[in-house]
Amino acid sequence: MSGTSEGPTPATDLIQPNVTHSDATPCPGTEQIAVPAAGQTAAAAPSAPSRGGPDAPLPATGGTTPMAESAPAPAGFTGMDQQPSAAPRRPPAEPPFRSAFSAAPLAMAVVDRDGLVVSANDTFGALFGGGPEEFTGQVAADLVDLTSDPRIRQAYQQVLDGRRARLRCARRLKHPDGHPLWVQITVAPLAPESPNVLLSVADISARRELQDRLRHVQNHDPVTRLPNRTLFFERLSAALEAESYESGGSGRVGLCYLDLDGFKAVNDTLGHRVGDRLLAAVADRLTRCANEAGHGRTSVPLVARLGGDEFALLVEGSTGTEQLAELAESVLTALQAPFEISGRQLSVSASIGVVERQAAGTSATALMQAADTTLYWAKADGKARWTLFDPERNAHRMTRQALVSSLRTAVDRGEFTLEYQPLVGMDDGRLRGVEALVRWRHPRFGTLTPNRFIALAEEDGSIVPLGRWILATACRQARRWQLDHPDEPPIFVSVNVAVRQVWDSDLVADVAGVLAETGLAPHLLQLELTESAVMGSAGRPLQSLRALSDMGVRIAIDDFGTGYSNLAYLSRLPVSALKLDGSFVRGFQHEENTGENAAGQGEEHDGAAGRPSPADEVIVEAMVQLAHRLGLTVTAECVETCDQASRLRRIGCDTGQGWLYSRPVPPDRISELLGSRC
Known part of the structure; x- marks a missing residue:
């Protein structure tokens, strides 16, 4: 090595030249030269054999070729060194690789197989604060922190042992002046025959700093300066993994997922600039809540903006729902005070x-899905509140979603069926009609009643094809009863119709087509609509109802008495029947209050179901009289006892429906009831 970087190892230890053994044949056109070892003079060095005889030219290197003994020494040479006396003596030229190693701008050190520094260049010394000779004999792995990470330590040892070709890694070191230093370390063999490896260290602090700045911009929201969705999910995944496998934590995580109520109105009316300032102010209060919640604990909740007006607070190592409830309460309290934004x-x-x-x-x-579902519950329950995740409520939601996803194709798969509940004449107990009630034979959840899926069908629009199927099936069955029992008076069939069927389909055309196809007379079909739907009818729905009435189809108001109860509508709507809601009938006395019954049943007769309700009877009697004056018939629902039936008969109800007469039954059971008294 040159005078600026001398070491105990000759230059051949840095880079091994191609060595030609004495028993090998030299390559043509090459000169085999022995490089003097340190401290060995040119005269003591062994001479290379001459390939061209006495007349061959001298090699171009700084070495010497001994002359034949019989040749006289030229003038100017001494007998000792045979050098011209007039020419000054010069030291051998430094090998080119040695100069490159010393002057390289990259910090480099030669390391032996034991991991000790053999030699280092000036840049290495400058990087680590010392002269290059100071590092000779030191453990290289300690200088560049290759032992703290087990994986890096193992890979480094494999390179030293010759079992790995290269190691490249980035490490964070401490500069001698105290500031942190990021370096990229590369360890690789000098050459296949060399016993040493070359360790190079590149200062990448500037690049790392730029990467960190770019990463911060990519992972933080520019409006609130909070972590964004990307960074939040990274932290959430890391927290779940850490709490799952580390024994030091509680093994639990908590999450508050919040959405601002009323923010859209601010954004739409005052503009996005004011909206952004409001979001930043909200972020400040959320951060303050997180810092207060983390006071005295091992960690502070992470506050992140997930997008729009959605924020999240992640609690790592949570101690239970109480901790999350307290955090949610503090957030609600912090947001109660008005925000001063742009003078507003x-x-x-x-x-x-x-x-x-x-x-x-x-x-x-899964955690975010649960949080999102719970946030939806909080909004549905009235906003400005927090709601805790409920597994049972979520199970109901999941069931609901499963039903929605399979509703549309259930008709095509033939999963629906109809049962029929008799409508019985109050005066003679004979069967006057039936109400068609749909059942869903779900392959997973079993037989489902309408209250489990009709509302879902109305929401997603599948009520339209389902309603067509119910209408056609019920009319076809009513016509079959008529043909099978020609001696009996034909019974009518009552079919429930949703308002969406009137809006989203041509109900008039559907009914006309079904009646024509089945041959059922129009007066044997009754369509039931809820009171709230009929009372609010206007425009197209009202036109459809009038067209159906003109066709001869009966129109009935279902659950009458529970909706708007605007009796003025009854005189203007094409209605032919009212069905009184069962809540009125349940207020009637079930059986006479004799002393024996009272003593035998105790508290049962102290409830509303066991005592007569004069108010209910008066209301029912008034509604029946009003309906009759308007030319409407009245059906009482939920008739369960003979006493209820007798009272309704005395009041003047035309037909009754309920378990006293029959539960919903298959079509063949209705055939058995025809001609008999219920």
């Missing part, structure tokens, strides 16, 4: 979904 006082509240559970067995996606 703005108020917003928040709906918060709270989830707290074991980290093991859950995932970031």
